[in-house]
Amino acid sequence: AQSVTQLGSHVSVSEGALVLLRCNYSSSVPPYLFWYVQYPNQGLQLLLKYTTGATLVKGINGFEAEFKKSETSFHLTKPSAHMSDAAEYFCAVSDKTGANNLFFGTGTRLTVIP
Amino acid sequence: DTAVSQTPKYLVTQMGNDKSIKCEQNLGHDTMYWYKQDSKKFLKIMFSYNNKELIINETVPNRFSPKSPDKAHLNLHINSLELGDSAVYFCASSPTSGRYWVKGEAFFGQGTRLTVV
Numbered sequence: 001a002q003s004v005t006q007l008g009s010h011v012s013v014s015e016g017a018l019v020l021l022r023c024n025y026s027s028s029v030p031p032y033l034f035w036y037v038q039y040p041n042q043g044l045q046l047l048l049k050y051t052t053g054a055t056l057v058k059g060i061n062g063f064e065a066e067f068k069k070s071e072t073s074f075h076l077t078k079p080s081a082h083m084s085d086a087a088e089y090f091c092a093v094s095d096k097t098g099a100n101n102l103f104f105g106t107g108t109r110l111t112v113i114p
Numbered sequence: 115d116t117a118v119s120q121t122p123k124y125l126v127t128q129m130g131n132d133k134s135i136k137c138e139q140n141l142g143h144d145t146m147y148w149y150k151q152d153s154k155k156f157l158k159i160m161f162s163y164n165n166k167e168l169i170i171n172e173t174v175p176n177r178f179s180p181k182s183p184d185k186a187h188l189n190l191h192i193n194s195l196e197l198g199d200s201a202v203y204f205c206a207s208s209p210t211s212g213r214y215w216v217k218g219e220a221f222f223g224q225g226t227r228l229t230v231v
Contacts, residue, residue: 032216032217032218032219034218034219036222038155041225042224042225043118043204043222043223043224043225044157044204044206044222045222046219046221049216049219051216088155090157092218093218094216094217094218094219095217095218096217099162099169099170100145100162100164100169100208100210100217100218101147101159101162101170101218101220102159102218102219102220104156104157104158106154106155106156107155107156107157109155
């Protein structure tokens with residue numbers, strides 16, 4: 001069974017500082033990996049995804065994530081936080097061989113301090 | 115040109131009532147889902163349909179009944195609403211084939227915030 005752990009339910013950074021949101025997965029076979037963002041009172045929007053190939057993936061709004069198989073991690077980063085990045089971020093996985101649905105982490109709320 | 119649209123966006127109702135949430139997608143996807151987001155923001159799948167056929171039915175009270183009249187629509191009907199049903203319900207869709215298809219990748223609607231009083 002798939003499971004996703006996001007360390008830190010709340011992360012605060014200063015505007016212009018590095019953003020690092022952590023995600024670890026548990027799976028016998030590396031799954032497909034996703035980061036979604038949810039702005040207040042909005043739906044979920046895909047930031048980026050990892051399927052195969054290059055382990056560093058770039059997404060929208062300057063975010064990127066690196067798949068590290070040895071660490072079973074898929075941490076999300078952005079070099080310089082903007083106020084507009086304040087949102088809830090969800091790491092999710094899907095099973096390559098199982099059903100066509102996502103398993104989500106518990107989310108990390110990012111606060112950007114001016 | 116909204117991709118996945120659900121109505122209503124907000125729904126406030128009394129305990130014991132029956133209510134429905136509608137969802138439509140114009141992406142041509144084969145699979146549609148209902149996800150529930152609880153008060154702690156945790157997201158969990160409730161149901162998925164593929165071409166009108168029920169594929170996933172997680173441990174959800176049978177007061178919740180999805181209905182898919184065609185592959186572009188997946189509605190959620192809830193009977194005898196309880197306080198614990200208060201949550202945000204997200205409809206989503208995904209393809210099941212295609213050159214750029216990634217299993218599980220979903221496109222989400224804006225959510226329906228259900229409040230049971």
